[in-house]
Structures are given as C-alpha cells and as structure tokens.
Amino acid sequence: DDKPMLQAIGNDALQKSFRNILKAFYGALKSQDGCIKFAMLTGVTKFGKVSVFSDLNNLNDISMWNKYVDICGVSEQELYDNLGAELHEFADARGMTYEEVCARLKEMYDGYHFTHNSKGMYNPFSLLLAFDRNEFKSYWFETGTPTYLVELLKKHNYDLHRMAHEETDTQVLNSIDSESTNPIPVIYQSGYLTIKGYNEEFDIYRLGFPNREVEEGFVRFLLPYYANVDKVEAPFEIRNFVREVRAGDYESFFRRLQSFFSDIPYELARELELHYQNVLYIVYKLLGFYVKAEYHTSEGRVDMILQTDQFIYIMEFKLNGTAEEALQQINDKHYARPFETDSRKLFKIGINFSTETRNIEKWLVEN
Structure with a gap:
C-alpha cells in the first residue's frame, strides 16, 4: 500500500492525492474495529509525519521490537535446525565443505538487524532461491531495484561514501517526511541499509549494508546513474x-x-x-x-x-x-x-x- 506514495516522492500534488486516498481507507478500517479481532499491516515504509495513519491511531508499531525481529526472516538457528540436509547437498553440489557453504551463505544473505542488540536475519527470498539452484547469486536484485532510490540520492546531492557508516536516530528511521532532504529513511526502510550499531546514551543508530548481496547489487545498480x-x-x-x-x-x-x-x-x-x-x-x-x-x-x-x-x-x-x-x-x-x-x-x-x-x-x- 505504500508503493504509490514512494513513487510520488518529489511530486507534492500527487503525494497529497495518494495520501488522502489512503487516509480515507484507514479511516474506514478504524470505524470497523469492533469487527476486527486481529489485523496486521505490513509495507516497506512508514509515512509517519505525513499523517497517513492519523485516522488509524490505535496501531501497535512492532517494527523495532526485539521480540518480533524474526517474524519476517530466517535466523541462523532456523537455518541449521531446518535445512541441515539441504546444506550438505548444497556443499556437495558446489564442491565445498559444509562450513564453507554456511560461511558463504552468511556473507551473502545474513546481516539484517531491525533493532539494536538483535540477532541477524537472512533474506528468505534470496536464501531459498540459493538452495533451489545451489548457486550464490544476487537474487534479490534480479527482482528490480526502484529508480526512485537513486533519484533521491542524486536530488539531495548525497555523498555515497557516507552510506556505509551513516548515523541517525529512532525518529528518522521510523518515519518519512515528504519534505525531508534526508534520503536515508527510505534507503533503510527499503532494506538497502540495516542497523550495525547503537549508542544508547544518545539514541543514535549506525547503519550499513547488511551483506554482500545488497552491497554489491546496490553499487552495481548505481553505476549507470552516475x-x-x-x-x-x-x-x-x-x-x-x-x-x-x-x-x-x-x-x-x-x-x-x-x-x-x-x-x-x-x-x-x-x-x-x-x-x-x-x-x-x-x-x-x-x-x-x-x-x-x-x-x-x-x-x-x-x-x-x-x-x-x-x-x-x-x-x-x-x-x-x-x-x-x-x-x-x-x-x-x-x-x-x-x-x-x-x-x-x-x-x-x-x-x-x-x-x-x-x-x-x-x-x-x-x-
């Protein structure tokens, strides 16, 4: 439901139109809360500062709760517990040892952290395709990377050197302001950056690329645009x-x-x-x-x-x-x-x- 909003970043009139449509939809949803026992809303981005959810104000946001970090991915323990035989098959197919395959899978597809001090999560889409084909490839990038991400970086004259060690706070990570000159929340919420460290005293998060698949895929994608x-x-x-x-x-x-x-x-x-x-x-x-x-x-x-x-x-x-x-x-x-x-x-x-x-x-x- 957030795709129209994302693709209209930079077009204020279109954003306003989409925002009003979504507000009306969420307002109708709120009016039926007596009939809804459980509802879970998912999406890539949260437009917190643009009041999309102002008519649906009883949401419990679990995006950065440690107890829910493994709800949408595959943890290392789940990988070893459920795909042991497949890991050995993968190793045999590649002429590698079991340990080498585990290390390479981790380098390629692990590393997503949705809050501080949380376990790393593997991208399930890429991980399962790697098992299906017994090949280490950038599967996520074959689905296509949205050009609006690059347009944001270029529009705001972003220094790409900063991307691998960007620092920001909870408020910035948790919402997108259509007027903002900071492209980082969109890049983070789209999965290209993840949490790498946290300073509790100042509530500052350090961001970086989660793994090689994302880092290499994103930088390769940037080249023709620059x-x-x-x-x-x-x-x-x-x-x-x-x-x-x-x-x-x-x-x-x-x-x-x-x-x-x-x-x-x-x-x-x-x-x-x-x-x-x-x-x-x-x-x-x-x-x-x-x-x-x-x-x-x-x-x-x-x-x-x-x-x-x-x-x-x-x-x-x-x-x-x-x-x-x-x-x-x-x-x-x-x-x-x-x-x-x-x-x-x-x-x-x-x-x-x-x-x-x-x-x-x-x-x-x-x-």
Missing part, C-alpha cells in the same frame, strides 16, 4: 577494470575512467567535486569485490590503494591541482612506505581532475 555508461555495458566495464588492474595496464584503466566522466552535464558544475568523488567511490567499491582496496577522501582530493597478486597501485586524485602535485604528495607523505619490502611491482600515480574540462586532465606514473 557514470557515462549504459546499463547493458556496466557489468562488462567492471570486468574490464578488474582485468586491467590485474594486468598492470594502468593506461587502459585511466582511459576507461575518463570515459566514465565524459559528457557530464554543465549544470552539475556546482556539485562537480561531489560527483567526481561519487563516481570514484563506486569504482573503488566495485573493484573492492575483486581486489584489495582502500579509499580515503577529503576536500579536493581522494587517495586510493589497490592491491592484486602482482601489483600495488597508490593513487592520489586531485581536483584543480596538478598530476605533479598529486604524485609529489604520495612521495612527501610516504604512502609507499608500508610496501617497501613487498616483492610486487609498485605504481605511484598522481591524477588531476579539472573542473574546466569536467574530466581527468592528466595522470603521471612513477614505478
């Missing part, structure tokens, strides 16, 4: 990036990265630094599923370290500086020192991003 690449080509671009990094082919890597930034619309100029950092962050996250990656950001610059079996890349990206300055910074700050005794080939790379050309202007390599 970079100059279409949805069909995006998976091949990622594969090519990984291939180039593993082969030591940094020239092809940076030419491909340049193509990601081409055709940036002029109206993005005011948010250019955030845009270029968001694209770099998406590339870093996608590479990080295949190679060891580190990423740091501060005003006007990003540094990134990538490691493969044969190569180490230390990269410094600057905005409106010079590639020479970026390379100098790598040396002045001794970024390569931890790898002095490493036998792998080391590349130190300084890169400059120009707001004038709205692209990578130059890169310099020292090895």
Whole structure:
C-alpha cells in the first residue's frame, strides 16, 4: 500500500492525492474495529509525519521490537535446525565443505538487524532461491531495484561514501517526511541499509549494508546513474577494470575512467567535486569485490590503494591541482612506505581532475 506514495516522492500534488486516498481507507478500517479481532499491516515504509495513519491511531508499531525481529526472516538457528540436509547437498553440489557453504551463505544473505542488540536475519527470498539452484547469486536484485532510490540520492546531492557508516536516530528511521532532504529513511526502510550499531546514551543508530548481496547489487545498480555508461555495458566495464588492474595496464584503466566522466552535464558544475568523488567511490567499491582496496577522501582530493597478486597501485586524485602535485604528495607523505619490502611491482600515480574540462586532465606514473 505504500508503493504509490514512494513513487510520488518529489511530486507534492500527487503525494497529497495518494495520501488522502489512503487516509480515507484507514479511516474506514478504524470505524470497523469492533469487527476486527486481529489485523496486521505490513509495507516497506512508514509515512509517519505525513499523517497517513492519523485516522488509524490505535496501531501497535512492532517494527523495532526485539521480540518480533524474526517474524519476517530466517535466523541462523532456523537455518541449521531446518535445512541441515539441504546444506550438505548444497556443499556437495558446489564442491565445498559444509562450513564453507554456511560461511558463504552468511556473507551473502545474513546481516539484517531491525533493532539494536538483535540477532541477524537472512533474506528468505534470496536464501531459498540459493538452495533451489545451489548457486550464490544476487537474487534479490534480479527482482528490480526502484529508480526512485537513486533519484533521491542524486536530488539531495548525497555523498555515497557516507552510506556505509551513516548515523541517525529512532525518529528518522521510523518515519518519512515528504519534505525531508534526508534520503536515508527510505534507503533503510527499503532494506538497502540495516542497523550495525547503537549508542544508547544518545539514541543514535549506525547503519550499513547488511551483506554482500545488497552491497554489491546496490553499487552495481548505481553505476549507470552516475557514470557515462549504459546499463547493458556496466557489468562488462567492471570486468574490464578488474582485468586491467590485474594486468598492470594502468593506461587502459585511466582511459576507461575518463570515459566514465565524459559528457557530464554543465549544470552539475556546482556539485562537480561531489560527483567526481561519487563516481570514484563506486569504482573503488566495485573493484573492492575483486581486489584489495582502500579509499580515503577529503576536500579536493581522494587517495586510493589497490592491491592484486602482482601489483600495488597508490593513487592520489586531485581536483584543480596538478598530476605533479598529486604524485609529489604520495612521495612527501610516504604512502609507499608500508610496501617497501613487498616483492610486487609498485605504481605511484598522481591524477588531476579539472573542473574546466569536467574530466581527468592528466595522470603521471612513477614505478
């Protein structure tokens, strides 16, 4: 029942129309409460501040109650208690041990926390499809990710780097205000972020991606909306990036990265630094599923370290500086020192991003 409201985010007139329809429906439901012994309402989001439920004010909200956290998922104990034989069949089919299959299922599909100090829950949709096919895939994302989530992130100029360690409070998590400039409640209530920690003194929740399926699926989904690449080509671009990094082919890597930034619309100029950092962050996250990656950001610059079996890349990206300055910074700050005794080939790379050309202007390599 919340889908029309969600898809009308940003369209106030349509939201108001849908809100009035839902209010009338819930008002009629309230008038029949003498005939209702038990009713359970479920949905993705709660529009608490927009008064959808103002005529149905006798609800008992169990969204963040610890005793109800396992009502809609599969706990680890339930998995072991009920699917022991299937776990062994899965392991045999994949040529893995029982323990390896359990660990991989946990990494892929576990990790949902609907309140603090609660046990983790597995996504039942993905878990059961994995058992049905004996394959570890991103099943949830094959059902389609709503584009309004990306539109919210872009509309509010959200820094994607924040997403994996966002902090917020109970009130924000528990309702959506159509006027709000905070996209996090919708992202959280849609299941892309979950509770990772809690500070009881200040009632602050730390959020993050629940598992690899969600993290990799969501970041892959974001790529065509931020970079100059279409949805069909995006998976091949990622594969090519990984291939180039593993082969030591940094020239092809940076030419491909340049193509990601081409055709940036002029109206993005005011948010250019955030845009270029968001694209770099998406590339870093996608590479990080295949190679060891580190990423740091501060005003006007990003540094990134990538490691493969044969190569180490230390990269410094600057905005409106010079590639020479970026390379100098790598040396002045001794970024390569931890790898002095490493036998792998080391590349130190300084890169400059120009707001004038709205692209990578130059890169310099020292090895």
